[in-house]
Amino acid sequence: xxREKEVAEKVIARExxxxxxxxxxxxxxxxxxxxxxxxxxxxxxxxxxKNERPKKLVVYLPNNLNLGKLLKExxxxxxxxxxxxxxKDNMAQILHVISYLPSVKKDFDYEGNKGFIxxxxxxxxxxxxxxxxxxxxxxxEKGIILANSRYVKGTLSxxxxxxxxxxxxxxxxxxxxxxTLVKAANKKTAEANLQIQQQYPYLYKSWISGKLSFDHRAxxxxxxxxxxxxxAAFLEKHNxxxxxxxxxxxKMDSASREKVKYPTKQYNSNYLLMxxxxxxxxxxxxxxxxxxxxxxxxxxxxxxxxxxxxDGQKLVGIDLRNSQPLLATAxxxxxxxxxxxxxxxxxxxxxxxxxxxxxxxxx
Numbered sequence: 001x002x003r004e005k006e007v008a009e010k011v012i013a014r015e016x017x018x019x020x021x022x023x024x025x026x027x028x029x030x031x032x033x034x035x036x037x038x039x040x041x042x043x044x045x046x047x048x049x050k051n052e053r054p055k056k057l058v059v060y061l062p063n064n065l066n067l068g069k070l071l072k073e074x075x076x077x078x079x080x081x082x083x084x085x086x087x088k089d090n091m092a093q094i095l096h097v098i099s100y101l102p103s104v105k106k107d108f109d110y111e112g113n114k115g116f117i118x119x120x121x122x123x124x125x126x127x128x129x130x131x132x133x134x135x136x137x138x139x140x141e142k143g144i145i146l147a148n149s150r151y152v153k154g155t156l157s158x159x160x161x162x163x164x165x166x167x168x169x170x171x172x173x174x175x176x177x178x179x180t181l182v183k184a185a186n187k188k189t190a191e192a193n194l195q196i197q198q199q200y201p202y203l204y205k206s207w208i209s210g211k212l213s214f215d216h217r218a219x220x221x222x223x224x225x226x227x228x229x230x231x232a233a234f235l236e237k238h239n240x241x242x243x244x245x246x247x248x249x250x251k252m253d254s255a256s257r258e259k260v261k262y263p264t265k266q267y268n269s270n271y272l273l274m275x276x277x278x279x280x281x282x283x284x285x286x287x288x289x290x291x292x293x294x295x296x297x298x299x300x301x302x303x304x305x306x307x308x309x310x311d312g313q314k315l316v317g318i319d320l321r322n323s324q325p326l327l328a329t330a331x332x333x334x335x336x337x338x339x340x341x342x343x344x345x346x347x348x349x350x351x352x353x354x355x356x357x358x359x360x361x362x363x
Contacts, residue, residue: 059096059173061095061172065169077133094132196286207282223271
């Protein structure tokens with residue numbers, strides 16, 4: 001079991017590192033628009049569902065960080081690029097990884113990795129960020145991030161994380177316009193959209209139909225109220241601030257650590273997903289292990305799905321009790337299984353290692 005857990009954690013760490021986020025958004029808060037169309041017009045964004053390429057992307061950074069002002073007042077001693085705006089964009093993209101990945105990759109033990117986000121340096125180079133060590137050194141020097149260069153097999157991955165000053169700050173949006181970063185992000189988005197369009201055309205069509213609506217203004221009000229209530233409850237329960245409790249958790253081993261939902265991190269995760277939903281930046285991912293489709297709605301907290309509607313109708317959730325045994329009959333009943341080749345093909349596609357001959361049904 002220990003060996004299996006170690007391999008699983010290593011695979012997850014590699015998958016996270018390979019998914020260095022290619023998204024982007026503003027250094028100052030934008031007034032919430034009434035509709036997604038107004039929002040896109042105000043922010044110069046083009047809905048990706050129309051297969052048009054946005055000229056600027058969005059990153060999410062700590063609200064108490066003014067990266068542009070810092071670079072203007074204290075520019076790096078080594079300037080990799082002449083254009084200071086491109087330097088800022090590269091740094092913003094790196095920092096965005098810290099904010100973004102925990103919001104969409106929730107199956108990785110970040111606390112077990114001492115809070116560090118695995119960082120794939122080769123992916124940074126391919127995205128157009130060269131001389132990344134200069135950027136990392138500057139961000140460490142200015143006390144914005146902490147960097148971990150150590151790797152302990154099955155225990156600790158190389159990575160970066162925000163310093164205490166920024167670790168539990170609310171996030172804001174900031175735009176990136178550097179062409180190489182924008183191009184790399186657009187390519188990744190186009191590839192993901194194409195995969196879903198080809199494998200799940202009926203689902204893709206429903207997403208881009210224009211019938212999906214989101215009450216962004218009401219959702220944000222609810223999100224702010226929830227943050228205030230949750231922070232008060234957290235302080236009352238633990239008698240510590242979030243950062244104080246978090247630092248204590250990092251000192252413990254995995255067996256002793258308590259699974260905790262930190263209010264600010266929950267806020268940031270939902271803020272990010274709400275913003276992408278409002279901008280019609282729908283993302284899809286097919287789980288490589290089981291073929292499950294993950295979307296922006298499955299990532300979002302159920303508390304805020306009430307603000308989403310489709311074709312004027314509110315969404316509802318249906319939970320089928322004991323559904324797994326019912327669905328398993330398709331595998332256990334030979335006649336049902338043989339008459340439905342889709343099941344066998346999907347199992348082979350996503351779990352080829354579960355098909356050892358001479359299994360009478362799967363092979």
